[in-house]
Amino acid sequence: MQGYLFGEEGEKPSVATEAVSAAEGLAALSATSRECRKCRLAASRRNFVFGEGNPSADLFVIGEAPGAEEDATGRPFVGRSGQLLDKILLAVNFERKDVFIGNIIKCRPPENRNPLNDEIDCCMPWLLEQLSIIRPKIILLLGKVAANTILDNRLSMGAMRGKLIRWKEFDCFVTYHPAALLRNPGWKRGCWQDVQLMRTHYDKLLSAGTPHDRNT
């Protein structure tokens, strides 16, 4: 999968060249993928939600699927959940523009039901393409559906939170989905601990020169 995701080892591009090529690559992928009609969700969507943020982000935040406000606007994590996600990220010194934010599923499931397995199978290649272009070092998985899907397990949140989990080339952390935090404010403390752990790991990679070493 390394080859599929990142290509062969070779001469590394300059920072500017890589940033431009990542932006161009994402723009091209967005243009192609928004025409997608590979699953039944294409019929009911108002807007395709590609995701947004820094094309060269070292942190990729992944949720489950667009909700009503995301479907209405075509943007990920807007509305109350999005505002809370912004606060969560800011609490550990990330602004939205620093990271890339997206979902496993790009079109809204009706009534916000969980995505079905065949919908996930259809949509995952778009996310894998995004990862191959952005090449983050760290992935923050929001909620059980996103975490179980990416990590290919059926574990509980309790079994996945509070630790670094390696998936492919990425260091992953799991925390609660902001919508779940709005319903269960008592979980916010646990979320804070999760993102602090993630930030500490990010800083450790940064101090070792790892997060941006692909750009040097």
Ligand code: SF4
């Ligand atoms: S959910 Fe994904 S696979 Fe289904 S139509 Fe939308 S973009 Fe295509």
